[in-house]
Amino acid sequence: MPHTEIDHLVIAADSLAQGAAWCEATLGVASLPGGVHALMGTHNRLLNLSSAGAPQCYLEIIAIDPDAPAPARARWFGLDQPALQARLREQGPELVAYVARSAMVEMHRHGLIQSRLQPGPLLRASRQTAQGVLEWQIVVPDDGLPLAGGAVPTLIQWSGLHPTAAMPDSGVSLKLLTVRGLPDQAAQVLRLRPAVRREALPGAALSVTLNTPRGEVALSSHC
Template structure:
């Protein structure tokens, strides 16, 4: 199996403006410039949360881009799910995590062996001030995160990783607890610094910030 590493955390917001305001109020940081995802009709803002335990980790605030054409398919990360939309309309929420691998096709095949269909492997890209970012990512046709976001989406980056251009934000990721996954899946998501549990919320991310230690907890649907 392709070894996994935590790549980034995903917070969904009703709008990017609401996501930025939430980040400033909750974490004390203004997210950096992100970009638009033409493939999915979404856009984002990002900032580094890299630490010794999670090198190259970053934080993504994502929202549906209402100015973009409809993608003609379900968007990634359950962003078209009505229950999720109702929840993030009240407040942005930690909803998911993405795991980096060196061979996404092999990783998806390994998960299929234990009955997990992570979806097709899609090529995606977005423009940045430093140039075009390109990656391959696992996305189901129904857009489902699976297990309320506890099971990570898989990503394989091209020659450039977005964190290469990110300065320290003052926020670092200390730990990620993943709850509610069957124990049979734990070896499949063995990732440095990530602790699995059979109970509790799907995700609890512990962050060190200028305002002290903050734990973000994902909702259960």
């Protein structure tokens, strides 16, 4: 089975304005404008995390787009969940998922199914940028919830242009990603690069350490 690579981290926010303010206050840098996702009724902001150890890696701040119609299915990353929405309003942005890049996404999707997970269908999505149209395929569970609470990554396969191609260096990079609850068989299917640190439950399904202009910053998903 070919390997997958860490593509991006997902921070959910109640609004993009809230997410932008969180980024500057927490990481010490400004995020970049992203775009809108007509498929899911969301929009985003971005921050380059690429380094020699984790190339083509970025942080995505994502929120429900108040100007977009509701999609016909559950939004990705659990954004429709009332409990998450309440936490975002009351406590601020939250790490909710990470995304793994695959060159053979259908193969990895079937591997997760063989691991007795339900990764969901393969969807096609796109958004317009100043550099052209970004196009990708992404695997999203029918209920929109990240697998194993976020310990299993969302799978993505890009067609051509990658978002980091147009992002300047931010001074922020991924140092460490820790997961709790990633099944052994799923880990063997994904063969993630760079390697994630696996720990036993209980605890947050997903934790990251970022190198930033303000020093190391640790983020964790909701337990």
